[in-house]
Amino acid sequence: MLEISDLRVSVDGKTILNGLNLSVPAGEVHAIMGPNGAGKSTLAYTLAGRDGYEHLGGTAKLLDQNIIGLDPEDRAMLGLFLAFQYPVEIPGVAGMTFLKTALNALRSARGQEELSALDFLKLVRSKLSSLGIDESMLKRPVNVGFSGGEKKRNEVLQMAMLEPKFCVLDETDSGLDIDALKVVADGVNTLRSPERGMLVITHYQRLLDYIKPDRVHVLAAGKIVKSGGPELALQLEAEGYGELLKASAA
């Protein structure tokens, strides 16, 4: 579903992704782990299409279409969703307005009719209650004054509402205490489906106790240096990145 091959990207003239290859089939959840500076967030932002990431070569295909070079909104319309490590606060834009605008933009792109205000409200209420989020959160401006947990729950709510084909979760566990982490992980787990792929980017193994990956990849110096099953995450947790990186360099 997501096929990345030989992806090379630089930021401010410095090469960060250096020939990255990765394949995530539909229905699977893959985790990318790596030390600080390995290129984890660069990968997330590159996939989502943020400015400032210069493409040096390679491709990233979502459902056989290369998304590199597309506008961020066009990637979203193809079904990509990035859950941000640091969700952005947008003063004055109510969460409800934002969600409705986004959902209707995606629906039009899919050739579906825009939802009426009533149908939208019904849909959003059902998602809110399954995620245990109070409706008042959506009356407030997007992410403004939210706690870390609220911000991440808001990301998962958007994911549930927009029903993407492929989700990239960038350090979703950062800033969360264990209770908030469980809630967010539960939300993500309910979105697992045979038609949907997920890429979970994380520094710590902790998140993977709650979102069980099918495969684990280790990212270092801009490329995948090791891949394995869920046990690889446990090994990393026990031994740290240092041992593994030494071994793979040898």
Add this chain to the structure above:
Amino acid sequence: MTITEAMAPGVEAFRPAFRQSTNEPTWLANYRRAGVEQFSATGLPTTKDEGWKYTSLRPLAREKYLPAGPGEISAPERMLEGAAQAVFVNGCFSHESSDLSGLDGFVGSFRNMVGDNWIEELLTSTPFASQAMYSLNSAAFVDGLAVKLGNNVQLPRPLEIVFVSMPGNSPGMWHPRVAVDLGCDSAATIVERHISISDGSYFANHATDIRVRGGGRLVHVKVQQEGTDGRHLSMARVRVAKNSLYDSFTLTLGGSLSRSETEVRIEGTGAEVRLNGCYAISGRQHADHTSRIDHLAPGTTSRQVYAGAIDGAARGVFQGHIVVDKAAQQTDGHQMNRALLLSDRAEIDSKPILEIYADDVKCSHGATAGDIDEDHLFYLRARGISAAAARNLVVRGFLADPIENLSNESVQAALCLALDSHLGLERL
């Protein structure tokens, strides 16, 4: 009426506006004479005057405005559901278009109520320093609105004061006066609207005198949607007493040249003043928001947040002057001016002044100016919202942010609607 002193340059052009009426009370004749003398001595302010450094009135001096007469229109659509409306056309009160039912004894045309003692007191025993454009209004006003609430009264309906511009073939001018006296523990919501229903050049020079007495609560909103060739100046002078609230908001969208100036004297302990506003200007529009707040009693609060979106070659001006008197210990004053510059030619001039004579105060100001935050746009676009729609949402959000500071939710909603329709957004 004779003018003994030599007139300053530019005064002659406004002489036709000086009101010469024989059947006005003596105090008013004297008041007008003082206005004529003050305006004649200074003439139009120039950019050499400290308070007018960034706003030039030269376009006013060039145009030959003549006092405009009344016109007939159908009642304007209401901004607030259930609101009463006082409608003025070219500065003249229109009985036919107005609906003041339920407000008998509280609201009337200035001309009809000018014999009342409270108006004399409000206008003549003023602690405010004279100011040229206000003086011109004193010399020239024909009509306006008077609102008087005794103690412990709630104005039964919100009141819209709608100033409709309907200039004719030649440039017209008018100088309406509004007077509001809110008794102790009384409350009112007043929305001033300035709209234009035909093209043409005009100059509206408003003056407003307001008193909020002890424990009173006044929500005072101004929505300025003057025509493209309209020039709008306004001066509001507000006195607030102990434990009262003056909660104001200015939404500036129209006019080629506009200035909304507010002077507030916080005279009683525990009083709170909120001067908030937002503006969206483009083309060659010039919008000036100027305020002076005097904290004169201990334990008083003032809050100002202004947000502006400036596009094209438009220019925004924000001048905020806070004075904390020696007696005004425990003053809490905060001022913030934020501007989004949406083009390379857009300009904002921001001049905060804090003048503090007490030693135990919390006072701060801040100003920001910049382009739209790319991170905001990226976040929205990453959810499938087009670049253009994302930009609209962010600008709209930026401008709507200070609206939340208003204490009246139905007015908040009406302001958002006015803003959205101006920005061309559908109702969200």
